[in-house]
Amino acid sequence: MKIAIDMMGGDFAPLETVKGIEVYLQNKNPETTLILIGDEPAIKQLLDRHNISTENLSIIHASQVIEMHEHPTKALKEKKHSSIAIGFHLLATDKADAFISAGNTGAMMVGALFSIKAIEGVLRPTIGAYLPREDGELGLLVDVGLNADCKPENLSQFALLGSLFAKHILNFDNPRVGLINLGEEEGKGNILTQAAYPLLKENKQINFIGNVEGRDLLSGKAEVMVCEGFTGNVLLKFAESIYDIVQRREINDEHFNRFNFEIYGGVPVLGVNKPVIIGHGISHAIAFKNMILMAEKMLQKDLTGKIRNSLKELE
Amino acid sequence: MKIAIDMMGGDFAPLETVKGIEVYLQNKNPETTLILIGDEPAIKQLLDRHNISTENLSIIHASQVIEMHEHPTKALKEKKHSSIAIGFHLLATDKADAFISAGNTGAMMVGALFSIKAIEGVLRPTIGAYLPREDGELGLLVDVGLNADCKPENLSQFALLGSLFAKHILNFDNPRVGLINLGEEEGKGNILTQAAYPLLKENKQINFIGNVEGRDLLSGKAEVMVCEGFTGNVLLKFAESIYDIVQRREINDEHFNRFNFEIYGGVPVLGVNKPVIIGHGISHAIAFKNMILMAEKMLQKDLTGKIRNSLKELE
Numbered sequence: 169m170k171i172a173i174d175m176m177g178g179d180f181a182p183l184e185t186v187k188g189i190e191v192y193l194q195n196k197n198p199e200t201t202l203i204l205i206g207d208e209p210a211i212k213q214l215l216d217r218h219n220i221s222t223e224n225l226s227i228i229h230a231s232q233v234i235e236m237h238e239h240p241t242k243a244l245k246e247k248k249h250s251s252i253a254i255g256f257h258l259l260a261t262d263k264a265d266a267f268i269s270a271g272n273t274g275a276m277m278v279g280a281l282f283s284i285k286a287i288e289g290v291l292r293p294t295i296g297a298y299l300p301r302e303d304g305e306l307g308l309l310v311d312v313g314l315n316a317d318c319k320p321e322n323l324s325q326f327a328l329l330g331s332l333f334a335k336h337i338l339n340f341d342n343p344r345v346g347l348i349n350l351g352e353e354e355g356k357g358n359i360l361t362q363a364a365y366p367l368l369k370e371n372k373q374i375n376f377i378g379n380v381e382g383r384d385l386l387s388g389k390a391e392v393m394v395c396e397g398f399t400g401n402v403l404l405k406f407a408e409s410i411y412d413i414v415q416r417r418e419i420n421d422e423h424f425n426r427f428n429f430e431i432y433g434g435v436p437v438l439g440v441n442k443p444v445i446i447g448h449g450i451s452h453a454i455a456f457k458n459m460i461l462m463a464e465k466m467l468q469k470d471l472t473g474k475i476r477n478s479l480k481e482l483e
Numbered sequence: 484m485k486i487a488i489d490m491m492g493g494d495f496a497p498l499e500t501v502k503g504i505e506v507y508l509q510n511k512n513p514e515t516t517l518i519l520i521g522d523e524p525a526i527k528q529l530l531d532r533h534n535i536s537t538e539n540l541s542i543i544h545a546s547q548v549i550e551m552h553e554h555p556t557k558a559l560k561e562k563k564h565s566s567i568a569i570g571f572h573l574l575a576t577d578k579a580d581a582f583i584s585a586g587n588t589g590a591m592m593v594g595a596l597f598s599i600k601a602i603e604g605v606l607r608p609t610i611g612a613y614l615p616r617e618d619g620e621l622g623l624l625v626d627v628g629l630n631a632d633c634k635p636e637n638l639s640q641f642a643l644l645g646s647l648f649a650k651h652i653l654n655f656d657n658p659r660v661g662l663i664n665l666g667e668e669e670g671k672g673n674i675l676t677q678a679a680y681p682l683l684k685e686n687k688q689i690n691f692i693g694n695v696e697g698r699d700l701l702s703g704k705a706e707v708m709v710c711e712g713f714t715g716n717v718l719l720k721f722a723e724s725i726y727d728i729v730q731r732r733e734i735n736d737e738h739f740n741r742f743n744f745e746i747y748g749g750v751p752v753l754g755v756n757k758p759v760i761i762g763h764g765i766s767h768a769i770a771f772k773n774m775i776l777m778a779e780k781m782l783q784k785d786l787t788g789k790i791r792n793s794l795k796e797l798e
Contacts (some may be wrong), residue, residue, distance in 0.1 A: 397673075406721065
């Protein structure tokens, strides 16, 4: 498994990226090779300083960095030697099996969509995020911003992609899918959710349990909670802000501590041909280590293959 | 000021409604008359038991109750003698100036829209809700579920209605309006928010400060935060569930205690011809007292008149 890592992505890169690799290497999977993409002299110096052997690592120099504020499409086009552009090039040319970055989210999404492309049959790839449930498990909220406007059939497919992720990566046996809505009863909703409900109900590949409301998101009523990316993005950022407030107010609570989204590493892009994981800008070592582990798991379980097969069944 | 109260609405009515009136009467506004609508014998018995003089109260008997689970339009049509139907009849016939209920929310909305109707020029009345900010103030989230699907011009008008409420009822001098969106920059968003942004920007009657994200909702970046009712409803219920979790986990924190939506009483229907306030199903005495005070303030400040004048300016 060749996992490419953008060493320059994130507010604390490359130091925290190197530290994350250091932690990962303490329990390294023998079948994994890490490909470090970034400023080679800087990376080598840090590896040296942390006594990290380059034996199982390969380093690919990137002379450019896409900054956080840059326009995704423009930056990817103009900065061919950036770590993100090189990462997607490695994926597209089969020199890497998965790609991880905590850099410019937009550039990561554009790169995923246009370089490695959607799996055949996927109308729109999507991005999910974890919601920490009161029972200690993680729920998956999908989409969280990649698709601001959706059609009913997009939501039905997000449900399938999310279910496969919840089953194979989060280890839920028969993950329940809820449609995020403003009421519990069938027939409630806006035009989109009213039209999506019957599609989800008819979808034999998922375990649809009906509508879930805002109050159910953390309750464990469903493992996969589906909405268009506008609502999902606002909800996710709202949840993140709750954690910030909890921190500022020095509340130390086991459940709210799990609102620290950093501990989960990053969020997967679902429905593209290879695992792509997008980290939070503020990622530290532990987040980078967890993103490597997530990439490994997605490869080991062949999530992409399982998505491909599920879509073929529908043909 | 004749304020009508549905004595039968809410999970703990009529006992808590009576207790709320008891608390209110300790500091009664001499210009206010309360009109109590509900099961007359039951109300009289409770008033007696609480030693409440009926001097400044009038009681109107309602032989029916619209239950929480009933279909709003159907129930209003079939239960002409329900407390909610009678309340709206009093408003429509000028026998009451404001109406308060913690009963069936749907029936309250339908009643507000069809009995007293929208103020001339209001495309769609809306419902706002408070969001407790970290700085101790309250922000207004609008719409929270009355309008699941919106056009750009609806959002622009919600901004105006919310601004007038924030100015005259919440006492913000020049309330800032934020458009809830998935990014900060102009041009970000879904089809709706991209189209609404220029309308809000051109709207001379509001103090538009641009997009606000999920993380800004509690930060005090804007006093009025505008979105369609789908996102607003999911957000509000999510925020309510945070309070439930805080309670269950026995976290006693000044800020999170303000997530107890009951303390604010109820939410106003904005843009209809008379003040209508919808309480939470779980309202207790303090909520009912606060709803009466809110109705008084809306009448004293003539919020309806101010909305009417603002819309006339546009003609």
